[in-house]
Amino acid sequence: MLKNDLVDIIREKALWMRRRAFTMVHDAQLGHPGGDFSAIDIIATLYFGVMRYDPKKPDMPERDRFIMSKGHATGALYTALCAAGYYPEDWLKTYMQPQSKLNGHPNRNYLPGVETNTGPLGHGLPVALGIAIAGQMTGSDYRTFVLTGDGELQEGSNWEAAMSAGNRKLGKFTLIVDRNRLQQGMGTEETNGLDPLDDKFRAFGWDVEVIDGHDVGALVNALSEPPGGRSKPLCIIANTIKGKGVSFMENKASWHHGVPNAEQYNIAMEELV
Amino acid sequence: MAAPAAKQEGFYDCRDAWARTIEELAENDPRIVAVVNDSVGSSKLGGFQKRFPDRLVNVGIAEQNMVGVGAGLANGGRIPFVSAASCFLTGRALEQVKADIAYAGFNVKLVGQSSGVAYGELGPTHHSIEDFAWLRPLSNIKVVVPADSWETAEAIKWAAAYEGPVYIRLSRMPVPDLVVENRKFQPGKAELVRKGDDVTIIACGTMVHLAVQAAVELEAEGISARILNMATISPLDEAAISAAASETGAIVTIEEANIHGGLGGAVAEHTSANLPVPIERMGFPGFVPTGSVEWLFDHFGLTATGIARSARKAIGRKRG
Numbered sequence: 001m002l003k004n005d006l007v008d009i010i011r012e013k014a015l016w017m018r019r020r021a022f023t024m025v026h027d028a029q030l031g032h033p034g035g036d037f038s039a040i041d042i043i044a045t046l047y048f049g050v051m052r053y054d055p056k057k058p059d060m061p062e063r064d065r066f067i068m069s070k071g072h073a074t075g076a077l078y079t080a081l082c083a084a085g086y087y088p089e090d091w092l093k094t095y096m097q098p099q100s101k102l103n104g105h106p107n108r109n110y111l112p113g114v115e116t117n118t119g120p121l122g123h124g125l126p127v128a129l130g131i132a133i134a135g136q137m138t139g140s141d142y143r144t145f146v147l148t149g150d151g152e153l154q155e156g157s158n159w160e161a162a163m164s165a166g167n168r169k170l171g172k173f174t175l176i177v178d179r180n181r182l183q184q185g186m187g188t189e190e191t192n193g194l195d196p197l198d199d200k201f202r203a204f205g206w207d208v209e210v211i212d213g214h215d216v217g218a219l220v221n222a223l224s225e226p227p228g229g230r231s232k233p234l235c236i237i238a239n240t241i242k243g244k245g246v247s248f249m250e251n252k253a254s255w256h257h258g259v260p261n262a263e264q265y266n267i268a269m270e271e272l273v
Numbered sequence: 274m275a276a277p278a279a280k281q282e283g284f285y286d287c288r289d290a291w292a293r294t295i296e297e298l299a300e301n302d303p304r305i306v307a308v309v310n311d312s313v314g315s316s317k318l319g320g321f322q323k324r325f326p327d328r329l330v331n332v333g334i335a336e337q338n339m340v341g342v343g344a345g346l347a348n349g350g351r352i353p354f355v356s357a358a359s360c361f362l363t364g365r366a367l368e369q370v371k372a373d374i375a376y377a378g379f380n381v382k383l384v385g386q387s388s389g390v391a392y393g394e395l396g397p398t399h400h401s402i403e404d405f406a407w408l409r410p411l412s413n414i415k416v417v418v419p420a421d422s423w424e425t426a427e428a429i430k431w432a433a434a435y436e437g438p439v440y441i442r443l444s445r446m447p448v449p450d451l452v453v454e455n456r457k458f459q460p461g462k463a464e465l466v467r468k469g470d471d472v473t474i475i476a477c478g479t480m481v482h483l484a485v486q487a488a489v490e491l492e493a494e495g496i497s498a499r500i501l502n503m504a505t506i507s508p509l510d511e512a513a514i515s516a517a518a519s520e521t522g523a524i525v526t527i528e529e530a531n532i533h534g535g536l537g538g539a540v541a542e543h544t545s546a547n548l549p550v551p552i553e554r555m556g557f558p559g560f561v562p563t564g565s566v567e568w569l570f571d572h573f574g575l576t577a578t579g580i581a582r583s584a585r586k587a588i589g590r591k592r593g
């Protein structure tokens with residue numbers, strides 16, 4: 001497929017995901033829309049432009065893995081898995097309802113396509129590391145992708161895993177940091193600053209690329225494996241905007257777990273076209 | 274996070290009492306500091322932060338560091354109140370709680386917010402129903418579970434004055450203030466909320482007011498239920514439990530927690546060794562399905578009607 005066509009397809013999926021995720025959050029009056037919207041272009045690029053998987057065979061050993069470490073952003077994950085064909089759209093309507101498979105944080109025992117349960121921050125990278133080590137051990141060629149928040153990187157477990165991944169030279173291991181510069185209460189840099197984040201990962205033995213996390217073309221380039229592969233794990237620092245795509249949500253910490261009223265919902269739906 | 278429960282007249286979120294009290298205490302004692310993990314809002318510490326910006330340490334999303342820092346602050350002569358969602362405070366930092374706080378014996382107050390299943394739909398990762406089982410064996414940490422706003426304020430004041438580790442477990446679910454005459458907060462002592470001879474309902478935290486409703490329901494059937502508010506889970510008021518066993522002959526325990534290793538487990542440990550009586554343990558059997566707090570309470574029978582049913586069952590199991 002021509003790259004421009006691919007970019008268009010991914011953009012279209014991402015738009016659908018934003019509209020659908022916001023509807024879920026509106027209907028449930030629960031969720032984390034800010035972090036959904038900063039991550040959606042990244043996740044759409046993975047599922048619709050980069051990863052190898054078959055929704056009919058979610059346990060296929062050679063599948064590429066995606067680990068959603070920032071598990072609170074279920075609006076982004078659940079819409080992606082639905083669009084990828086893992087389950088019907090009807091399921092999205094049950095988001096957070098009693099006994100729903102779509103819990104507030106993802107559960108692999110409820111949903112096909114979910115690789116591990118997340119929600120407590122700082123768990124995805126170590127689990128993804130284990131998946132990548134297993135791939136290296138068995139000589140499999142699957143790739144392992146993990147998405148973390150930036151505030152999430154304040155958890156020490158990430159740095160234990162980062163050190164280990166660097167030492168093991170895991171070339172099929174990719175971390176994407178959703179660098180929206182906000183966490184729950186306020187900015188990352190005023191809470192417990194992460195910069196210079198690229199230098200930190202380089203010092204831990206990683207390749208690092210810093211890109212615009214809403215530029216789908218740049219995402220496709222950064223996430224695609226270069227000819228000949230890599231000899232180090234890759235950290236993509238994706239500069240993003242929390243709440244991206246809805247004017248009143250962008251860059252506002254209050255939309256971390258804010259939920260829209262009817263009027264806000266309508267404005268958002270007008271903007272998301 | 275979970276949508277605020279519908280406001281009910283006379284029901285209060287105990288976090289407000291916590292926030293008011295800690296600010297009052299901090300005003301008079303410069304040693305009092307707060308330690309948080311990006312949890313200023315969920316801990317209702319916005320006011321504290323405004324008034325005492327230099328005495329709030331926000332370590333970011335880093336609970337292990339947070340609890341370790343608490344121990345260090347105590348070593349440096351501060352009185353730290355480490356406040357975070359109780360699931361992460363106790364679960365994520367459990368070894369720090371064990372080694373740095375309990376074993377090292379530092380004067381740190383751990384304040385677990387939004388405990389139990391208060392986070393409802395966010396699911397078991399965000400529920401804190403294992404915390405009693407985790408912390409009870411750490412015997413020099415006092416585990417206190419206030420039942421209402423009044424008790425929350427009293428417990429916080431007591432903890433500030435007490436020299437040693439304390440875990441105070443709060444909810445975000447609004448609860449009414451209990452009606453008890455001449456109330457006095459006594460750590461380590463069960464509070465007699467209602468007299469009764471046929472069965473004793475031992476409850477803590479958000480479940481106490483439901484137990485009171487159940488007792489009213491039972492009274493209409495001629496069953497007299499004693500109610501104990503077991504605000505301190507560890508150490509346990511063994512004398513009150515022995516008295517309940519010998520005087521009422523049947524016990525119901527109810528907690529917004531896992532039924533394994535918590536209040537019910539503690540009561541069963543004591544009675545089985547001393548005065549075996551039928552016990553019905555109410556709470557959650559394990560990880561729970563998706564659902565709101567209200568739905569989960571209902572689904573697992575943590576309601577006045579459910580408690581009354583367990584009480585009848587416990588009475589029915591008494592030997593004739």
Ligand SMILES: Cc1ncc(C[n+]2csc(CCOP(=O)(O)OP(=O)(O)O)c2C)c(N)n1
Nearest residue numbers: 035119120121149150151152182183184311
């Ligand atoms: C261990 C742990 N501590 C605290 C939380 C509560 N929490 C949920 S999301 C969040 C902020 C996350 O910020 P970031 O990683 O930057 O994510 P994003 O901004 O992309 O949503 C916090 C503190 C949690 N889920 N897990």
